Amino acid sequence: MTTIQMPTISYPFPSGLNQHVHEAQQHIVSWVTSYGLLTTETxxxxxxxxxxxxxxxxxxxDAALHELCIIADFNTWLFILDDQCDEATVGRKxxxxxxxxxxxxxxxxxxRQVTPETGGPISAALSxxxxxxxxxxxxxxxxxxIRSMDDYFTSCIWEAExxxxxxxxxxxxxxxxxxYxxxxxxxxxxxxxxxKIYLSREVVEQPLVQRMIQACNNIVCWANDLFSCTKEARQGDVHNLVLVLQHARQCTLQEAINEAARMHNEEVAIFVALEKLLPLKGAEADYELLRYISVLRSWITGNYDWSVKDTGRYGIGVGEVVAA
Structure with missing residues (x-):
């Protein structure tokens, strides 16, 4: 058995927490139960x-309670679906x-309106x-x-293939x-x-803003890959940046972790650099753009805080020495 040193991750962004979090958690528990999404004790x-x-x-x-419950339900649904695809035999079919x-x-x-009786729990919950x-x-x-969900589903099938x-x-x-x-x-x-941030498509589709969205996505996803690499290695799954790097470069797991951390940190640096280049014009629209970028920042720090501090979802912490 070998041991590895998980890299220390930090972000130059503040952490926040919605004031309605406890009410949203109560809602999720009730919602998940009502749709029968959890079928085993595990x-x-x-x-x-x-x-x-x-x-x-x-x-x-900064979301209101109603909207927070919607997005909390959606992400809960995604995790339940993703876990089924990744870990159950269905993920190979x-x-x-x-x-x-x-x-x-x-x-x-x-x-389409679907109930658990007519379409099953997963379909009814999405409905x-x-x-x-x-x-x-x-x-x-x-x-x-809908386009973003189609891309997600297509990527799930790619993994299964x-x-x-x-x-x-x-x-x-x-x-x-x-x-995806x-x-x-x-x-x-x-x-x-x-x-409730309404930006014009012209603003959102600017290359600089799109690259910041890409950086946010890479940071969140690659951080998750770092957190979960030992678990996924044990399960035999290869869809993880660390494990892909290890396979392609025929290097040790520690070397692959170090390279994934370097790539992750480079995306953080790109995000920070691009934020300083935002095309602000001194107009009211600037405020909305800055609010939008603030949510991207919140996703980066929020994913880390939730993964490591709130839940220990992946069973390891940054900076730890763990068995692999």
Missing amino acids: AHRRFEKARFAWLAARAFP ADFLRSMMAGLMDILHHN SIWERMRAISSPAWRLRF NREAGITPSIADYVHMRP TGALLADIEAIEIIE
């Missing part, structure tokens, strides 16, 4: 430990996933989330959100697909309806 224990409302409350610190995810996309495309999202969003936003074929993706392929497998792009789209 799943119940993991859910209680996860405290999913804390992730939403850290990522969206691409054809089954294709069929299931086509049904989920049908709910989004056609606003509930989507009904509430539609009530507070524009048609243009819905199309963007790799598992079935015994393929470890190349570094380039993994880095390209990781923003993390589903964070859907959460970033949700900034508009959850925090």
